[in-house]
Amino acid sequence: MNIIEVENLTRRFDQLTAVDHITFQVKKGEIFGFLGPNGAGKSTAMRMLCTLLRPTEGSALVSGFDIVREANKVREHIGLVAEKLILYDELTAAENLALFGRLNNLSEKGIKSGIDKWLGRLRMEQWRNHRVGDFSTGMKQRINIARSLLHHPDVLILDEPTLGLDPQTTRAIHEFILELSREGITVLLTTHDMTEAESISHRIGIMDKARIVALDTTKKLKKLLSGGDTTRVDIEIINLSEAILSKVKELENVVSLIQEDTYRMRLQVAGSNTIGAIVNTITSAGGQIRAINTVEPNLEDVFLHLTGREMRDRTSENASAPAGHHRRRTNSRVR
C-alpha cells in the first residue's frame, strides 16, 4: 500500500524551478531518503508534502489525502521535523509538547500519556519541566522529534534531522527512526549526508537540480556504476602533480578521477587488474606513493557518476575533513 503518491510535483519561484516534475511512491512503514546537495530541491519537495508550500503543478497524496484540497487532513496525518527547530525556548519541554498536542486536537489525557510515552522513549523524561532554551542541540532535537510524534502521525517528515548533532545523538536518532519504521510509521527523510541516507533508508531518491536523477535501494543504485564492478581507489602521493594526474586519467580502465587534496586523488576504476597499471604509471612519472586504499563505492560515487559532479561543495567545505564530521547547522533555508 502506498502511503505517499507523488506525481509530476513541480514548484517554481518566479524564474527558478526548485522542484521539476518529480514522481515517486512510498510504501507504509518504509524509510524513504531524499539525498542531494544543498539547493537540489529536497526541502521544497518536503515543504509541499507537509502542506507548507503549494505546488505550481502536479499533485500528491499523503495518507490518501490531497495536499492542496485536503490540506488539513494531511496535516492530521503527518509529523514534521523541519530543518529549524519547532520549539519555543521559553517554554518547558512538556509545555511545548502540550501546545502542539492541543493544536492537533488531542485530549488532555492523550497529551499527558503521549508526553510520558515519547519523552520516555527518547530518554528525556527527567527534563520535562525544564525550559527548552537551556538544552543542548541534541536534547532539543529529541524534544522536537517527540513533538512531531505526539499526535500519532502515519508519516514522519524529517528534514536534515541530524544536522549539527554529535555522533552519539546522531546514532541514537538513527536507531530511533529504524524503530519507528518497524512500528509501521513511514519516514520521509531528506539529507545531504550520504552515510545517513545509506545507513537508514530502505530506498533513496537522489535529487539534483530540481529533479530526481535516480531512485532505488542503495544496493541497486551502486550497481549503476558501470554494471557494478567498479572500485573506488584513494591514492596518497607525496609529490602529487598535474602531470601524474593527467597520465593516470588517460588509463583505459579509469572511469573518473578527482583530486581530493594536495596529496590525494580519488579514482573510480573498472575491472580488478587495473591497480597494478595505475601504480606503474605513477611510479614511472616519478610519483612517490604513500598509501593506497580501495574503497567500496558509496552513494557519493553514485552521485558523481550520475551528475559528473561531487555532492559536497568543495569550495565551501574543508576537503580534508572526513565526510560526515564537518557539517554545521546553517540558517539558510534550502529551497
Added chain:
Amino acid sequence: MLQNIKRTLRHGYRIGIKDLTVFSRSRMRLVSFIIMPIFMMVLMGYIFPSQNSLKNAPLGVVNMDQGPLGNQIVSALNQPIPGQNDKLFSLTYLTDEAEAIKRIKEGEINGAIIIPADFSGRITGNEQGTLTVITDQSNPQISMLLSGTLNGLMSEISARLGEEKIASLVPGIDNTQVVIKPFVIETRGVVPGEPNYFEFMAPGLMAMVIMTACMTGLAGSISRERELGTLDGILSAPISRLSIVVGKSFAQGVRGIIQAVITLLLAIGLFGVVIHGNVGLLALLLVLTVFSFIGIGIIISAISSEQETAMIIMTALTFPAIFLSGAFFPLQQMPAAMQWISRLNPLSYSVGALRKCIVLGTNISGMMTEIWVMVGFGVIFVAIAVPFFSKVINR
C-alpha cells in the same frame, strides 16, 4: 459550523496564551515592554512647555524713563510667582535697544522690554505711552510665552494706572474698575479643574501604544516565528488559518491594552490626570482601538516575509498616523487637506473618543460616531486581511 467556530477560537486562544507565556518569560522583552510607556509618558509629559512652567526666563530691561512709572513696571516684572520662591523673569538691566538686540543674538536673554525716556511724562500728560517688547524669533515657543506673559502683566499695570487716573480725574468715584474693564471673562471647563496638557496628551499616548502593539507587534511576532521556524509547526498543524490570526491578535491586543493602562496609571500618578468618564466605557474603547488596527497589522504581516521589512513598513505607516491623529497636536490647527486625511485615520477616532471619555467624562451616546467608525475600520480591514493572510501564508 458552531463546532468549527468554537474549535477555531480554542486553537486561537492556545496560540495567544503561548505567545503571552513566551513573552512574559523573556526578561529583555518584558523590561522594554514596561519601560516603553513609562519613557513615552515621562518624556512627553516633561518636554512640552506650558504656561505655568515659565520660570526665571532671562529678560533684558532697558529702562530709560525718568519718571516713577518705569520703575513700577520693573518691580512688577521682578515679583516672585505667588506662592513660590522663583520669579517669572530673571532680569538683566541694559542701557539701550542696540545692546538688547545684541544680547538676544548672543543667546544670553530670550527677549527684552524697552521703556522709553518719556514714558511717565506722556502718561501723566494724558498721552498714550508705548512699551516695546523685542522677541527672539529663533525660539518661537519661548517668545510666545514671553509676549503672552508680558502682555498679561502689562495690561494689569496699565489697568491700575488707568484706575488711578480716573480716580484723580473724577473725584469720589466708587468703582473705577467698571470704567477701565466694563466686563471680565470667566473661563470654566465642563469638568472641574484647570485645563491640563497631560489630560490632552495621555489619551493620545494610550491610543498610540495600542496601535504600535497591534501593527508593529503583530507583524514582528509573525515574522519572528517565521524566521525561527516555529511558524512551520503551527502551519503544519490541522488548524484553521483564522486561528493563527485570532491567537496573534489576542496576544498583541492584550499587550497593547496593558501598555495603555500603564500609560494611564502613570498619567494619573505623576501628572494628576483624572478619569472623568466611565471606566467600563474606557475599557471598551481600548478594545475597539485594538480591533480597528488588527486588520491592517495582519495584512502587513502577511506581505512582509522578514522582520526587518515589517518594521520598515510599520514605521512608515505609524508615524504619519500618529501625527495626523491629533494625539499630540490639535487637528484644528492643521490645514484643511491634512484635516481631511486625518479623517481617514482610525487613530484620530480612537484618540478623540478616549479624550472625550477620560477628560470630558462624555458618556457612550456622545461618541457613537467614533465608535461606529472604529468598528467599521475593524470590520473592513479584518474582512480583507483574513482571506489574504490565509492565501499568502502558504505561498
